[in-house]
Amino acid sequence: MRVVYDDTEDFKAFRKAEQFAKANGMIVGSMARGMPIGLADENVYGYVAKWYNITSEERKDLLGVIMGDKRNGPVTVILFDDEDTLENSAKDYSY
Numbered sequence: 001m002r003v004v005y006d007d008t009e010d011f012k013a014f015r016k017a018e019q020f021a022k023a024n025g026m027i028v029g030s031m032a033r034g035m036p037i038g039l040a041d042e043n044v045y046g047y048v049a050k051w052y053n054i055t056s057e058e059r060k061d062l063l064g065v066i067m068g069d070k071r072n073g074p075v076t077v078i079l080f081d082d083e084d085t086l087e088n089s090a091k092d093y094s095y
Contacts, residue, residue, distance in 0.1 A: 006074035013073030
Protein backbone atom coordinates (compact mmCIF):
# COMPACT_ATOMS: atom_id res chain seq x y z
CA MET A 1 0.00 0.00 0.00
CA ARG A 2 1.26 3.46 -0.89
CA VAL A 3 0.06 6.86 0.28
CA VAL A 4 1.57 9.96 -1.33
CA TYR A 5 1.70 13.40 0.29
CA ASP A 6 2.60 16.24 -2.05
CA ASP A 7 2.86 19.55 -0.22
CA THR A 8 5.66 21.96 -1.08
CA GLU A 9 5.80 23.91 2.20
CA ASP A 10 8.92 22.96 4.20
CA PHE A 11 8.48 19.49 5.73
CA LYS A 12 4.66 19.67 5.48
CA ALA A 13 4.34 16.55 3.30
CA PHE A 14 6.65 14.67 5.67
CA ARG A 15 4.65 15.81 8.73
CA LYS A 16 1.44 14.57 7.12
CA ALA A 17 3.06 11.20 6.40
CA GLU A 18 4.33 11.07 9.98
CA GLN A 19 0.83 11.82 11.34
CA PHE A 20 -0.64 9.08 9.14
CA ALA A 21 1.87 6.55 10.45
CA LYS A 22 1.30 7.48 14.09
CA ALA A 23 -2.49 7.42 13.66
CA ASN A 24 -2.12 3.86 12.39
CA GLY A 25 -0.07 2.57 15.34
CA MET A 26 3.42 2.99 13.96
CA ILE A 27 6.53 4.57 15.37
CA VAL A 28 8.50 6.69 12.91
CA GLY A 29 12.25 6.25 12.69
CA SER A 30 14.92 8.91 12.70
CA MET A 31 15.46 11.03 9.59
CA ALA A 32 18.69 10.68 7.60
CA ARG A 33 19.24 12.79 4.50
CA GLY A 34 18.34 11.02 1.29
CA MET A 35 17.44 7.73 3.00
CA PRO A 36 14.17 5.99 3.85
CA ILE A 37 12.68 6.31 7.32
CA GLY A 38 11.63 3.04 8.91
CA LEU A 39 8.15 2.44 10.32
CA ALA A 40 7.59 -0.13 13.06
CA ASP A 41 4.78 -1.32 15.32
CA GLU A 42 4.62 1.05 18.31
CA ASN A 43 3.45 -1.82 20.54
CA VAL A 44 6.63 -3.78 19.83
CA TYR A 45 9.34 -1.16 19.32
CA GLY A 46 10.18 1.99 21.24
CA TYR A 47 12.65 3.41 18.74
CA VAL A 48 13.67 3.06 15.09
CA ALA A 49 17.23 4.05 14.22
CA LYS A 50 18.46 5.98 11.21
CA TRP A 51 18.35 3.87 8.05
CA TYR A 52 22.11 3.32 7.85
CA ASN A 53 22.10 1.89 11.39
CA ILE A 54 19.35 -0.68 10.72
CA THR A 55 20.69 -4.11 9.78
CA SER A 56 19.22 -6.03 6.86
CA GLU A 57 17.67 -8.46 9.35
CA GLU A 58 16.07 -5.61 11.33
CA ARG A 59 14.71 -4.08 8.11
CA LYS A 60 12.66 -7.23 7.60
CA ASP A 61 10.76 -6.43 10.81
CA LEU A 62 9.65 -2.99 9.59
CA LEU A 63 6.02 -2.41 8.66
CA GLY A 64 7.03 0.07 5.99
CA VAL A 65 9.04 3.18 5.14
CA ILE A 66 8.64 6.85 4.33
CA MET A 67 10.56 7.81 1.19
CA GLY A 68 10.96 10.92 -0.91
CA ASP A 69 11.98 14.56 -0.51
CA LYS A 70 11.27 15.13 3.16
CA ARG A 71 11.81 18.91 2.99
CA ASN A 72 9.96 19.79 -0.22
CA GLY A 73 7.74 16.78 -0.90
CA PRO A 74 6.43 14.64 -2.26
CA VAL A 75 6.86 11.81 0.21
CA THR A 76 5.42 8.34 0.00
CA VAL A 77 4.41 6.10 2.87
CA ILE A 78 4.98 2.52 1.74
CA LEU A 79 3.41 -0.17 3.92
CA PHE A 80 4.83 -3.56 3.10
CA ASP A 81 2.41 -6.14 1.76
CA ASP A 82 2.40 -8.59 -1.15
CA GLU A 83 2.69 -5.76 -3.70
CA ASP A 84 5.04 -3.42 -1.87
CA THR A 85 8.10 -4.93 -0.25
CA LEU A 86 11.42 -3.46 0.77
CA GLU A 87 13.03 -5.03 -2.29
CA ASN A 88 10.66 -3.68 -4.93
CA SER A 89 10.27 -0.30 -3.19
CA ALA A 90 14.02 0.21 -3.33
CA LYS A 91 13.82 0.16 -7.13
CA ASP A 92 11.78 3.38 -7.05
CA TYR A 93 14.28 5.41 -5.06
CA SER A 94 18.01 5.91 -4.89
CA TYR A 95 19.65 5.87 -1.45
